[in-house]
Amino acid sequence: xxxxxxxxxxxxxANALRQANPDVCAAYPITPQTDIMQRxxxxxxxxxxxxxxxxxxxxxxxxxxCVGASAGGGRVITATSSQGLAxxxxxxxxxxxxxxxxxxxxxxxxxxxxxxxxxxxxxxxxARDSGWIQLWSENAQEAYDNTLQAFRIAEHxxxxxxxxxxxxxxxxxxxxxxxxxxxxxxxxxxxxxxKQLNPLLDxxxxxxxxxxxxxxxxxxYKRAQHEVxxxxxxxxxxxxxxxxxxxxxxYGLFEPYRLDDADIALVILNSAAGTAKDAVDQFxxxxxxxxxxxxxxFRPFPYQEIADALKSAKAICVMDRADSFGGFGPMYMEIxxxxxxxxxxxxxxxxxYGLGGRDFLPEHAELVLSELADVAKSGKARTFKxxxxxxx
Amino acid sequence: MDYLSKKYLRSRKIPSTACSGCGLGLNHKAxxxxxxxxxxxxxxxxxxxxIGCAGRQTFGTWKGDGFAGTHGRVYAIARGLRLTLPPxxxxxxxxxxxxxxxxxxxxxxxxxxxxxxxxxxxNDNLGYMSTGGQYGWTTPHGSKTDSSPYGMYEHNLMSDxxxxxxxxxxxxxxxxxxxxxxxxxxAVESIKKGIQxxxxxxxxxxxxxxxxxxxRELGTRDTVKIYEWIENQAAPLGQEKENTVxxxxxxxxxxxxxxxxxxxxxxxxxxxxxxxxx
Numbered sequence: 001x002x003x004x005x006x007x008x009x010x011x012x013x014a015n016a017l018r019q020a021n022p023d024v025c026a027a028y029p030i031t032p033q034t035d036i037m038q039r040x041x042x043x044x045x046x047x048x049x050x051x052x053x054x055x056x057x058x059x060x061x062x063x064x065x066c067v068g069a070s071a072g073g074g075r076v077i078t079a080t081s082s083q084g085l086a087x088x089x090x091x092x093x094x095x096x097x098x099x100x101x102x103x104x105x106x107x108x109x110x111x112x113x114x115x116x117x118x119x120x121x122x123x124x125x126x127a128r129d130s131g132w133i134q135l136w137s138e139n140a141q142e143a144y145d146n147t148l149q150a151f152r153i154a155e156h157x158x159x160x161x162x163x164x165x166x167x168x169x170x171x172x173x174x175x176x177x178x179x180x181x182x183x184x185x186x187x188x189x190x191x192x193x194x195k196q197l198n199p200l201l202d203x204x205x206x207x208x209x210x211x212x213x214x215x216x217x218x219x220x221y222k223r224a225q226h227e228v229x230x231x232x233x234x235x236x237x238x239x240x241x242x243x244x245x246x247x248x249x250x251y252g253l254f255e256p257y258r259l260d261d262a263d264i265a266l267v268i269l270n271s272a273a274g275t276a277k278d279a280v281d282q283f284x285x286x287x288x289x290x291x292x293x294x295x296x297x298f299r300p301f302p303y304q305e306i307a308d309a310l311k312s313a314k315a316i317c318v319m320d321r322a323d324s325f326g327g328f329g330p331m332y333m334e335i336x337x338x339x340x341x342x343x344x345x346x347x348x349x350x351x352x353y354g355l356g357g358r359d360f361l362p363e364h365a366e367l368v369l370s371e372l373a374d375v376a377k378s379g380k381a382r383t384f385k386x387x388x389x390x391x392x
Numbered sequence: 393m394d395y396l397s398k399k400y401l402r403s404r405k406i407p408s409t410a411c412s413g414c415g416l417g418l419n420h421k422a423x424x425x426x427x428x429x430x431x432x433x434x435x436x437x438x439x440x441x442x443i444g445c446a447g448r449q450t451f452g453t454w455k456g457d458g459f460a461g462t463h464g465r466v467y468a469i470a471r472g473l474r475l476t477l478p479p480x481x482x483x484x485x486x487x488x489x490x491x492x493x494x495x496x497x498x499x500x501x502x503x504x505x506x507x508x509x510x511x512x513x514x515n516d517n518l519g520y521m522s523t524g525g526q527y528g529w530t531t532p533h534g535s536k537t538d539s540s541p542y543g544m545y546e547h548n549l550m551s552d553x554x555x556x557x558x559x560x561x562x563x564x565x566x567x568x569x570x571x572x573x574x575x576x577x578x579a580v581e582s583i584k585k586g587i588q589x590x591x592x593x594x595x596x597x598x599x600x601x602x603x604x605x606x607x608r609e610l611g612t613r614d615t616v617k618i619y620e621w622i623e624n625q626a627a628p629l630g631q632e633k634e635n636t637v638x639x640x641x642x643x644x645x646x647x648x649x650x651x652x653x654x655x656x657x658x659x660x661x662x663x664x665x666x667x668x669x670x
Binding site: 027028029030031034035038041042045055057058083087112113114115 | 443451460462463464494495497520522523524526527529538539540541542546
């Protein structure tokens with residue numbers, strides 16, 4: 001039986017980590033993630049998990065310790081935010097290249113400079129090409145559910161890749177919401193025992209992790225890394241189907257919202273999607289066929305599936321809570337690529353919103369939908385990239 | 393607002409965002425007092441800060457030039473800055489214990505090795521207090537913190553006879569001192585010596601955090617209790633008692649005893665230019 005509780009996003013994620021009972025956790029504090037690792041260290045101190053906790057001196061060391069422990073053959077976790085992820089950057093690629101199934105909640109926070117501690121997606125988007133699987137979460141419930149599913153995806157014998165579970169800093173990490181926790185036994189059965197693959201500690205079968213490969217083989221290695229990514233979508237869906245059996249909650253590669261006959265559509269990640277759904281409902285009430293896509297699996301990106309879901313839309317706005325200065329927002333570039341799949345060319349515009357924790361309000365979503373309705377009618381975009389909710 | 397604040401600090405940043413009862417202001421007061429007593433003006437100093445309590449309260453507070461580095465990198469930034477600044481300009485860095493003795497220790501060791509001219513004030517609130525109070529690299533043994541609810545038992549840089557100042561001494565720093573926030577003029581004198589040393593100077597200054605350290609370790613946010621707790625465990629060097637954790641005063645003074653980093657580079661590059669067959 002599920003237990004209904006009122007907890008913060010961080011608390012929910014920490015509880016998921018407790019239920020997964022990892023072998024090793026390397027932790028270093030950074031706002032707004034600290035709460036997760038601090039709560040987890042409490043579980044370790046109280047003997048509620050069988051975890052070796054290593055408190056390291058930097059995030060670079062945290063991810064390095066995770067790599068060592070994972071290659072050693074354990075279930076391994078850490079968590080971070082913003083500058084912490086940026087400092088881990090070098091090792092993120094090692095974890096993925098070595099095919100190590102590390103699970104890491106990422107509490108999204110803006111990157112310096114200037115320093116800012118509030119929620120935006122520039123940290124996670126910066127790790128886009130690191131080879132990690134990325135799951136994004138709208139609310140605390142999704143963050144909890146994604147964290148549990150992340151272990152199954154990462155540790156799947158066809159995958160063996162690290163997984164990042166993203167949730168919005170402060171907006172979700174520090175807000176109390178109604179959550180349904182699964183029973184410990186149900187989680188234990190769902191995730192299962194950790195199975196080792198090529199562990200360093202198996203002295204009978206020595207293996208090497210990460211040595212030099214020159215031009216003669218490097219490209220084959222990277223090609224293989226792409227190949228395994230092509231298998232991830234199926235595993236994510238299989239794991240989601242199993243998860244639905246124990247939780248009653250259904251997950252896909254993304255969430256389509258009132259999209260079937262939509263003329264205009266938003267593509268938007270994480271917590272702001274919840275706000276935007278209300279605006280979509282309002283437009284539907286007024287007889288305007290509006291819809292929304294909320295991506296969940298961002299790496300690997302489900303191009304074909306999202307292109308199919310958006311097939312009826314004449315005008316689409318991709319909302320990015322991160323920017324590529326001098327380019328379009330990172331999500332816009334993915335959707336633009338996806339739109340090439342079916343050879344259809346809806347008008348695609350990009351809005352940058354909510355950087356550094358700037359509020360995203362229902363009015364913002366309404367303005368964007370109104371603009372989209374005009375674009376769909378006129379067949380012309382006023383501008384392709386624009387910042388909203390900003391003082392010009 | 394007192395005269396020193398008006399002279400050296402931006403009035404809109406005062407009062408600071410520090411918690412009620414925080415001792416950080418005592419440390420900063422000592423730094424500004426030292427700057428004043430040395431007759432330095434706003435334009436003589438470039439002030440650098442990092443992250444956490446020690447960084448947050450000082451961002452953009454110095455009236456003159458300043459920078460906010462990422463966590464642990466200020467020493468590397470300051471080394472670069474040292475090469476481009478006129479030698480008479482002072483670099484003062486106010487950082488935290490996690491920054492200097494944790495995430496940035498390698499940079500600090502290398503800045504010490506090459507004796508780069510900068511004065512570093514390590515404001516030590518005994519752990520990671522701005523993220524909620526996790527123990528760090530100077531947390532006294534046995535202290536209850538958020539991440540050590542049953543007492544801190546790890547080896548760190550201030551336990552089992554280890555002393556982070558010893559590490560820095562052997563790494564090549566030329567002036568090292570330790571104080572607690574209540575040391576007043578004694579701390580000011582050490583900081584003045586540090587600034588006058590043309591080389592790497594570091595003053596380790598413990599300060600009380602009632603909000604996150606005091607509340608866990610002492611079970612109260614009573615400001616007086618954490619001030620007493622620190623003061624009772626501090627004593628001047630040579631007058632240590634059995635329970636002394638922080639022996640205060642000048643730990644090591646080799647001021648102006650060996651070439652400074654930027655000076656040495658300039659001199660050697662000049663020699664190479666003159667003698668090399670170009």
